[in-house]
Amino acid sequence: MTPDQYCQDKAAASGSSFYYSFLFLPAERRRAITALYAFCREVDDIVDEVSESGVGRMKLAWWRNEIERLYDGTPSHPVARALEPVVAGYDLPREHFEDIISGMEMDLDHQGFATFEDLRLYCYRVASVVGLLSARIFGYSDPATADYAHDLGMAFQLTNIVRDVREDAMRGRIYIPGEDLDAHDVKPGDLNQTSTPASVQALLRQQTERARHFYRAAFDTLPECDRHAQRSGLIMAHIYLTLLDEIEADGFRVLEHRVALTPLRKLWIAWRTARRERRRSRHHAPAA
Numbered sequence: 001m002t003p004d005q006y007c008q009d010k011a012a013a014s015g016s017s018f019y020y021s022f023l024f025l026p027a028e029r030r031r032a033i034t035a036l037y038a039f040c041r042e043v044d045d046i047v048d049e050v051s052e053s054g055v056g057r058m059k060l061a062w063w064r065n066e067i068e069r070l071y072d073g074t075p076s077h078p079v080a081r082a083l084e085p086v087v088a089g090y091d092l093p094r095e096h097f098e099d100i101i102s103g104m105e106m107d108l109d110h111q112g113f114a115t116f117e118d119l120r121l122y123c124y125r126v127a128s129v130v131g132l133l134s135a136r137i138f139g140y141s142d143p144a145t146a147d148y149a150h151d152l153g154m155a156f157q158l159t160n161i162v163r164d165v166r167e168d169a170m171r172g173r174i175y176i177p178g179e180d181l182d183a184h185d186v187k188p189g190d191l192n193q194t195s196t197p198a199s200v201q202a203l204l205r206q207q208t209e210r211a212r213h214f215y216r217a218a219f220d221t222l223p224e225c226d227r228h229a230q231r232s233g234l235i236m237a238h239i240y241l242t243l244l245d246e247i248e249a250d251g252f253r254v255l256e257h258r259v260a261l262t263p264l265r266k267l268w269i270a271w272r273t274a275r276r277e278r279r280r281s282r283h284h285a286p287a288a
Helices: 003-014 018-022 027-049 053-072 078-089 096-108 114-138 144-163 165-170 178-183 188-192 198-221 231-249 261-284
Strands: none
Touching: 003 018, 003 027, 003 078, 018 027, 018 078, 027 053, 027 078, 027 096, 027 114, 053 078, 053 096, 053 261, 096 114, 096 178, 114 144, 114 178, 144 165, 144 198, 165 188, 178 198, 188 198, 198 231, 231 261
8 A cells, every 4th residue: 555545545434524625635635635634633533542642752762762753755555655756746734744643642642631721732732833834735926824724623623622522521631621611611521511501602603703703714714816726625614604503403402313424414514615616716817
C-alpha cells in the first residue's frame, strides 16, 4: 500500500464530514489535504483510544520526533511520507504540526477550562491551526484569508463541542468553560445524563451562538478573490451549520441521542455549495 492510499483509506474510514469537502478539489490538492487530515486522525486517535495517559504521551512524543524526521527528509510513517512533498510544495510551517500535537497533549492532561479564553488556546491548537494549514493547501492570495481560516477552525471545534458534549463528558472531558457552566447552574455531572433540562438547553444554546459568531466572523473576513480557492472550507462550514440547525431544531437534545447528517445529505450540501461558489466566482470574475 502506498502512503497516499494509506491516507485515503484513513480519511474514508473515518466517515468525517471533511471527506465530502475534499471531493471538489483538484487531484493534487485533494491528495495533499487528505494527507493532512490523515495526520490529524492519527494523533487524535491516540487520545481517544489509549486508556493510560502515559502511553498516550509516549505515542505523541513519537509523533513529535516523526515531524522532526519529516522536515529533515527522513520520515518513516506512511502519513509522514505522504506529507513530505506536501510540506515542501505548500510551505507548511513545522510549528503548526507541533501545535496540533500540543493540543492533543492538552487532552491527555485535561482538567477542564475555567474561561473561554482558556478554551480558546485549545481550539487554536486542535482546529484553527488545521484551518491555517488547510488554507495554504487550498491556496490564497490575500493575507486576510488566514484570519478567515483561523475563525473557521474555531467555529468547527465549537460545533464539535456541542455535538459531542455527552460523549466527551463520559470520558471525563468537559470542554464547556466553567464560567458558562456556573452561569447556567449546570454541574459537570449533569452532562452525563440522558435528559435535557432547561438549564442544559440554555447552556448549549449559548455555546451554539458562540460557534455561529465565529462562522459569521469567518465569512465576513474571507476576501472575494480567495472564495473559489477556499470553497472546500465553505463546503465544510455549510455542512456544520446545517448540523447546528438540526441540533437547535431538535431542542439541543444531544444528551439523549447523537444528531448527525446522513452521508447523502452531506454530499448534497457539498454539491450545492460547490455549485453556488462556482457561479459566484464567475459573477465576480474581472472583465476581459
